[in-house]
Amino acid sequence: MSRASQFSAVNLYKDVVVDAESWNGIPTPDVIDITCKAIEKRGTKVIPVADGNEALAVIEKLIPPGSEVMSGSSTILIEIGLEYYIAGGYSGWNLLHAKINAEDDSVKRAEIRRKSVTADYFISSANAIAQSGEIVACDAGGSRVGAWPYAAGHLILVVGINKIVPTLEDALSRVREYVFPLENVRAMKA
Known part of the structure; x- marks a missing residue:
C-alpha cells in the first residue's frame, strides 16, 4: 500500500471484529501465477505490478x-494515489466524476451518472479473486460494478494480491466475513 487513508482497512480494524490475518494473506508466487493465468484464460489481461x-x-x-474517465469508489485507488493524481489536475482526462459532482440539477446529474458507466475508461477494484479466475465485487449503489460487464470502453481493475483466495466460495466468504463488516464501518465514518 502506498498511502494509507483514514478508510484503509488497517485504520478500521479497531472499530470492527474481522479476521484480517485469514483474509489478507500474501499468496506464494506460484499461486499468484496460477491466478493470473486463470484470469487471462477468462479473457482479461493481467498486468502485475x-x-x-x-x-x-x-x-x-x-x-x-x-x-x-470514471472511477468507482475504492480505497485502493486512494491508496495508490489515483485520487490525488486526478484532483491535482495531472491527468488531462475528461473526468466524469467531477462533472457529476459539479452538476446542481438532479435530472442532469442522474444523466451524467448513467453515462459514467459507459466511459472510455472505468477504473475500479474488486473485493476478492478466486484462484480459478473469478473476480468478485459487491457494490451498494452499483456505481462500480455497473460498468463491468459491457458498458465501459475499457475496464481497469486495481486489485491487491491479498485478495486472492482458493475458490469462488472463499471469495464470497471473504466478502461476507471481511469486506462487508469493514465497508459498514467505512460507510459510517464517511
Whole structure:
C-alpha cells in the first residue's frame, strides 16, 4: 500500500471484529501465477505490478489524455494515489466524476451518472479473486460494478494480491466475513 487513508482497512480494524490475518494473506508466487493465468484464460489481461506507485504509473500510461474517465469508489485507488493524481489536475482526462459532482440539477446529474458507466475508461477494484479466475465485487449503489460487464470502453481493475483466495466460495466468504463488516464501518465514518 502506498498511502494509507483514514478508510484503509488497517485504520478500521479497531472499530470492527474481522479476521484480517485469514483474509489478507500474501499468496506464494506460484499461486499468484496460477491466478493470473486463470484470469487471462477468462479473457482479461493481467498486468502485475510491484506496488501502488507502479500501479498508478501503469494507469497513467494506459489512459490517453482527453479520454473520458470514471472511477468507482475504492480505497485502493486512494491508496495508490489515483485520487490525488486526478484532483491535482495531472491527468488531462475528461473526468466524469467531477462533472457529476459539479452538476446542481438532479435530472442532469442522474444523466451524467448513467453515462459514467459507459466511459472510455472505468477504473475500479474488486473485493476478492478466486484462484480459478473469478473476480468478485459487491457494490451498494452499483456505481462500480455497473460498468463491468459491457458498458465501459475499457475496464481497469486495481486489485491487491491479498485478495486472492482458493475458490469462488472463499471469495464470497471473504466478502461476507471481511469486506462487508469493514465497508459498514467505512460507510459510517464517511
